[in-house]
Amino acid sequence: MADNVPAWWVSDAERTAVYRVIHTRRDIRSTFLSTPIPDDVLWRLLGAAAAAPSVGFMQPTEIIVLYDAATRRHIQQHFETANRAAAEVYTSDDRAAYEALKLAAILETPLNVIFVCDTTTVRGRGLGRQTMPETAVFSTVCAVQNFWLAARAENIGVGWVSILEPDAIKSVLKIPAHLTLVAYLCVGYVSDFPPQPELETKGWEGARALAEMVHLDTYGRPLPPPAHPLTPTSHNAYS
């Protein structure tokens, strides 16, 4: 292969780097630093988001980069209200465990990044969306995941906050009513990427075994595991 590698070929070293970033990515809440993110780094992250797949090449994603402190304090109040309401569904030990978790870093991070989907755009001419219209919003989720992995590759942490009322956030950020709020991210450099997900370390939820998630040909039929043990770059470090 060595003498005859096409221009698009990804090398073993590059592949190992990609797996390392996939397996060491974390949902960060507790280890953020306030260090600013340089503009060129931010634009690289935004470029990675824009390079995500989209159904019919519709590229329905709009991204708001939020620095403004007053706006973020306003959103923090919305988060606190939603989080108090969320805590109320838990009882006794579960409630204490929930209240001990840190679930957002809206003010501690240097910026927040909000992903919105325009499901009404004529871009893509509707291709692929007649049977599964939800793929418009899924395209924006793919952009979020590209952003998240690019951030990990820049040694930047991301925490996704979903304990927010979408309509309230849309109102604060002046997002038109016909757009869909997909993701609210807190973004910043970190003091650590922990080896395990924080929700696992803190006992909120354990990791599933990989084989349990995989089915062969029809649902419920197990896929036999590989003959050789997985290599370090392929091990299943969930988060």
Next chain:
Amino acid sequence: MADNVPAWWVSDAERTAVYRVIHTRRDIRSTFLSTPIPDDVLWRLLGAAAAAPSVGFMQPTEIIVLYDAATRRHIQQHFETANRAAAEVYTSDDRAAYEALKLAAILETPLNVIFVCDTTTVRGRGLGRQTMPETAVFSTVCAVQNFWLAARAENIGVGWVSILEPDAIKSVLKIPAHLTLVAYLCVGYVSDFPPQPELETKGWEGARALAEMVHLDTYGRPLPPPAHPLTPTSHNAYS
């Protein structure tokens, strides 16, 4: 930094590899080979999917690896029916353009991989889903994007087929009614990763400029572009 780099630090070379894979990933329909995918490679892809973020660490994703030829011929028939119906909404030139596109590779690939979400699992104890329950399905989409990027890093192509009726596919694959079909992927080695998305090359849809997607602090307010031009690894090669 050199003497004092933490274990989790991603190097410049690793970062460049991640951006290369993000920017050269494509939705593949036309360049698949029938070469089998070794089991250990397949399990690395599945491990990458399982390492995706999930709301409340619920890990709601179930993955069906589909080799069976008769099942795939059955699904191909469903695709052809859905695709004929989809073509009928277009008229004149648009219809000819639509019909000239290749939109699936269900039978030409060595395997198909189907992603399903169990939004009803008690895993994660509902954390993060009271205000945005759609984040359960979004977690499965993040798993799809991890799989897709890992595949690109293995020089394996992926094509996402959404021109399928989810209920029909669930019935064929014996997926329980309470689970949600998220993604149907055709997966295989390729003869080429084209430099541009096929839908762009074939004139179906053009690429958006990155700056047009990005807003500062509130929707509709532009973020000034970076002082320095983006580097090659950050350029905006959409797909």
